[in-house]
Amino acid sequence: MTDRIESMVVGELMTQWPGAVPVFIRHRMACPGCVMAPFMTVREAAHEYGLDPEALASELVAAISDDAKKTVQA
């Protein structure tokens, strides 16, 4: 699950699940509104900020709704 989130593109993630946006803001990441968000994966973004990609992905999973989790698992 976190693996799939890690390889997702940040822009797409935020469009599909707005619940993810506060997680980026909390980490003071500039992803929300960034012109490069449609190209960078969660893993790449985590790397830029020196964050553990897996931990970030877990936080994102927790933040997005149950519906979203089902979509990713499907």
Add this chain to the structure above:
Amino acid sequence: MDKSARIAVVERAKLFAGLPDDTVAAAADGAQVRVIDKGEAVFRQGDDATHHFIVAWGRLRLDQTTPDGKNIVLRFMGPGDLVGSVAVWRNVPYPATPLAVDETRLLVWSEARMMELMQAHPPLAMKAMNMMGGRIEELQERLQQVATQQVERRIAATILKIANQSGRKVETGVEIPFALSRQDLAEMTGTTLHTVSRTLSGWIDEGILEGRRSSHLVICRPHRLVEIAEQA
């Protein structure tokens, strides 16, 4: 603060460093001491400039309110730094407000007292000129930096906008999938071909971009390019 403490402060101030002992002693003798509590101002922007200050200990933040009401931090000042003198010498109001970040102790000379010191000790006047020259040099460097930075920002922002619209993800980054010449970028950003070439070469060397003259540009470090585009 006794005389030896005042001498110690005067000695390490840039304005007096390396001057003869009698000059330092005369300056220390003629100084008054002022203590500014944390959060208080030494003087206010727009006040008549009547005194020269040297920070003995503590720290000041030099704030300036711009004509449109924005507050900007010009610089931080610490022990040995000279405060207020440019305005006194130019005979204009203080251009900024120094606020004490911590409790700060200052040595103070009135305009007349400093003038007497300079007349009695001409090397002090030479030193003051030298310091003013240093400030000008600093400002010229800063101006050059700001001008360069603005051009870099525009070029970065333009490349990012194009990539956002038409870019595609490739293995090494985000590619702009058509030939975008240096000349195109120069025209889009209102700068010269030379500047665009120099800037792109720098970014290619840093690994931010990839792309020879004839091939498509690839943004290898998108995050870094965004930082450049948004730098203050």
